[in-house]
Amino acid sequence: MDKIVVEGGARLSGKIPISGAKNAALPLLAAALLPSGTSTFKNVPQLADVRTMAKLLRMLGWDVEGDSALTIAAPTGKKKPKLEAPYELVKTMRASVLVLGPLVARYGRARVSLPGGCAIGARPIDQHLKGLEAMGAKVTLDHGYVDVEAKRLRGATIVLDMPTVTGCENIMMAAALAKGRTVIENAAREPEVEELALVLNKMGAKIQGAGTAIITIEGVDELAPIEHAIIPDRIEAGTFAVAAAMTKGDVLLEGARPEHMDAIIAKLRAMGATVSAEAGGLRVKGGDIKPADITTQPHPGFPTDMQAQFMVLACLAKGQSVIKEMIFENRYMHVPELGRMGADIQVSGRVAVIRGGQKLTGANVMATDLRASASLVLAGLVAGGKTEVLRVYHLDRGYEAIEKKLKGVGAKIKRAKDA
Ligand code: EPU
Secondary structure (H helix, E strand, O other): OEEEEEEOOOOOEEEEEOOEOHHHHHHHHHHOOOOOOEEEEEOOOOOHHHHHHHHHHHHHOOEEEEOOOEEEEOOOOOOOOOOEEOHHHHOOOHHHHHHHHHHHHHHOEEEEEOOOOEOOEOOOOHHHHHHHHHOOOEEEEEOOEEEEEOOOOEOOEEEOOOOOHHHHHHHHHHHHOOEOEEEEEOOOOOHHHHHHHHHHHHHOOEEEOEOEOEEEEEOOOOOOOOEEEOOEOHHHHHHHHHHHHHOOOEEEEEOOOHHHOHHHHHHHHHOOOEEEEEOOEEEEEOOOOOOOEEEEOOOOOEOHHHHHHHHHHHHHOOOEEEEEOOOOOOOOOHHHHHHHOOOEEEEEOOEEEEEOOOOOEOOEEOOOOHHHHHHHHHHHHHOEOEEEEOOOHHHHHHOOOHHHHHHOOOOEEEEEEOO
16 A cells, blocks of 8 residues: 655745546536436546546446546447446445436436445435435435435425535436426535536536525436536645645645635635735745634535644644534544644544644654545645655545645655555
8 A cells, every 4th residue: 555755844836736626526427427428527637536436437337438538428229327326336435426316317216325424424415315305206225225216306495404515416416307496595605516507507407506505406308418627626726725835835726716715715814824816826825824713614614625734734833723623523533643743732522722833743644534634744744854644545535646746846755655
């Protein structure tokens, strides 16, 4: 298995190209199940999660070819799609559940393994199922699988208990081919939800309001394949922005879209960085690092996917920061590992208190979640001596060539084989 080895102390300077967004790519690949014919996506990030989604689509019977330009072709002739997402795949990637909405809408049936708990919390899919049931689907659970059936889904008004991102995406994809009008209230407002609506509309769907809390979908009878370039990853960009701020560097995040990153940019500025939108992307220059209080919230609030990275920044500030994780109940796996590197962080329930200014020293560390692993790489960039981040497969789920991108701006970092 690979590990990432970092020598702390380098100041980052230069340009980092930002890849396509993982959390946009995953629902878009699932959306390719809706039309007949071949859809093409460009700017597809080369990530383990994207490969898992491609593998799932192939298991369902679609042809998936390519890498950063990816074509997805629906089964033709006598080839019948298989309407099941098996446990082996769903357990490695919860986003596999995104095939549920498209399959039921188009083929009237789907069987998907229940994801169960994951490293960052319980993460149920009750809202996805509630939405499909409201649209007339029959949902049954057996042997750890959820079976969803509906001859033709019909439009409904669905009020989500919380603005779930993939839940909203699943319901939107299902509603695109339902009969009549669906209204999703308390909808997720993430840019990735907007991106999915844009792509579905390109396919011929009639969706309005994506990016706001109320999304209206007029169902249509069929959708057509499309070609589309995926938006840049705001979380990857945010992670490198923190790296620049931490090392007092000066980095241009090429392609980053500031309009997707308001909450991240606001906290970077509050913590002492200079952030400016430039023609080629977003430029981040580090300054004296100040403490801050951060509460994670659904978009447009501060994203949970940036909480671990900002915690490392807070470790470098002189003074006390308070972080509240309000989305997932168990997303502090990085805390004990950062503690081993010398950080002073006290967690009580959802609240973490960080006493910044302690000296960080390199250590062997690992985490069981993608963003937690990224935060350990960041800590390695400023810790004295050598840090080895193990279990790199978590990083590879969501960061394309993280070590190459950081090396390109001057970090002393490499990938090595773990003995
Ligand atoms: N929830 C429920 N019931 C549901 C759905 C969600 O109780 O039916 C709860 C969850 O347990 C959680 C909250 O609602 O407490 C929000 O979860 P959400 O459904 O929005 O998360 P998700 O759709 O499973 C996506 C991203 C995550 C990101 C979250 C929050 C994708 C593929 N994943 O997950 O990304 O953290 O939204 O923004 O879009 C990551 O990239 O590292 C990552 C974990």
